[in-house]
Amino acid sequence: MLVRVRRIGNSQGVILSKTMMDQCDIKDMVNVEVKGNAIVIEPVTHKPREGWAKQFQIAGPDSNEDLMGNISNEFDDSDWTW
Numbered sequence: 001m002l003v004r005v006r007r008i009g010n011s012q013g014v015i016l017s018k019t020m021m022d023q024c025d026i027k028d029m030v031n032v033e034v035k036g037n038a039i040v041i042e043p044v045t046h047k048p049r050e051g052w053a054k055q056f057q058i059a060g061p062d063s064n065e066d067l068m069g070n071i072s073n074e075f076d077d078s079d080w081t082w
Contacts, residue, residue, distance in 0.1 A: 024041075024043055025043050026043045027043070
């Protein structure tokens with residue numbers, strides 16, 4: 001299906017039909033990713049902060065446990081002096 005890209009303020013977007021939204025079980029939130037040369041839109045099947053409360057309970061208020069795992073960024077890897 002060809003769909004025209006429309007200006008929405010300073011951005012651009014496309015309008016998806018209700019039928020298309022229903023077929024993909026999209027309600028009110030989607031996850032949007034770029035994969036290769038494609039934009040992939042998927043329905044969100046869980047709440048964005050689901051599980052956070054449990055993670056904080058596991059750590060406890062006085063815990064020094066690293067809940068972020070081995071997440072790093074370019075700044076941490078190259079520019080930060082420890």
